[in-house]
Amino acid sequence: MTTVRADVSGQFMIEDVLPVTRLGYGTMQLTGPGVWGPPSDPGEAVRVLRRAAELGVTLFDTADSYGPLVAEPLLKRALAPYDESIVIATKAGLTRQGPDQWTPVGRPAYLRQQCEMSLRNLGLDRIPLFQLHRVDPEVPIEDQVGELKALKDEGKIAHIGLSEVSVEQIEQARAVAPIASVQNLYNLANRAAENVLDHCERHGIAFIPWFPLATGGLVKPGGPLDAIASRLSATPSQLALAWLLHRSPVMLPIPGTSSVDHLEQNVAAAGLDLTDDDVAELTAAVTAPN
Numbered sequence: 001m002t003t004v005r006a007d008v009s010g011q012f013m014i015e016d017v018l019p020v021t022r023l024g025y026g027t028m029q030l031t032g033p034g035v036w037g038p039p040s041d042p043g044e045a046v047r048v049l050r051r052a053a054e055l056g057v058t059l060f061d062t063a064d065s066y067g068p069l070v071a072e073p074l075l076k077r078a079l080a081p082y083d084e085s086i087v088i089a090t091k092a093g094l095t096r097q098g099p100d101q102w103t104p105v106g107r108p109a110y111l112r113q114q115c116e117m118s119l120r121n122l123g124l125d126r127i128p129l130f131q132l133h134r135v136d137p138e139v140p141i142e143d144q145v146g147e148l149k150a151l152k153d154e155g156k157i158a159h160i161g162l163s164e165v166s167v168e169q170i171e172q173a174r175a176v177a178p179i180a181s182v183q184n185l186y187n188l189a190n191r192a193a194e195n196v197l198d199h200c201e202r203h204g205i206a207f208i209p210w211f212p213l214a215t216g217g218l219v220k221p222g223g224p225l226d227a228i229a230s231r232l233s234a235t236p237s238q239l240a241l242a243w244l245l246h247r248s249p250v251m252l253p254i255p256g257t258s259s260v261d262h263l264e265q266n267v268a269a270a271g272l273d274l275t276d277d278d279v280a281e282l283t284a285a286v287t288a289p290n
Helices: 042-054 071-079 108-122 141-153 167-174 194-203 224-232 236-247 260-271 276-284
Strands: 011-014 018-021 059-061 087-092 127-132 157-163 181-183
Touching (some): 087 157, 108 127, 108 141, 127 181, 224 236, 224 276, 236 260
Parallel strands (some): 087 127, 157 181
């Protein structure tokens, strides 16, 4: 068993009041193919979640659409009643029509309905972090965030987050309610959201990169990750996570897996000691977009 715990990655205070261990866990991979249906081994899924908590993970990211209605009940089965340190972050605003099919729906009544369902499926009285999974282009963003603010005012959610948004959309949302977190696609090989990350850092907003382990062609033999991985006796995925943790103090990676062994490997990345030269070499491996 690994002796490295997730809390080695440090702590972040969401909106200065809610502490989380920076290296979290994402539940998308606890579902069937195409994020559709139940996992092939529900027992292993429960073991993964419980082991993550044992290793000091406190931020668990999920969504009503994972399955759909698969990942949230698994969290409840594995971890409820929750330790006071556990922070559940869920999302609403995407509907499912089949494997790998996702359609945004941001009508206020729908978001409210899904919040109520998530409370039940997670076994919570209040959701610590409730995120708008996608901005519905057919509904004013002010109405979507406004409904989340109403839910917060009613005590059903504690903090409001966004997913896959631009800087402009973040500011539109912040005009309606405080925004605690932003979850955008970001990893070593894809830094298209660099400006969003920088904006979050300036304003103390948590940045949760989804698909954090994507490394693309960087892992090819002789490539930057391959060379550094050999030198540090680490895996390319561990390097990708360690780089994210070094990139910004507001960065909260949430690598997911359906395997306890892979979970422990990911958590061990928190203890990987990268030098400034290592970080610079990894950063230079892909030219970040302007």
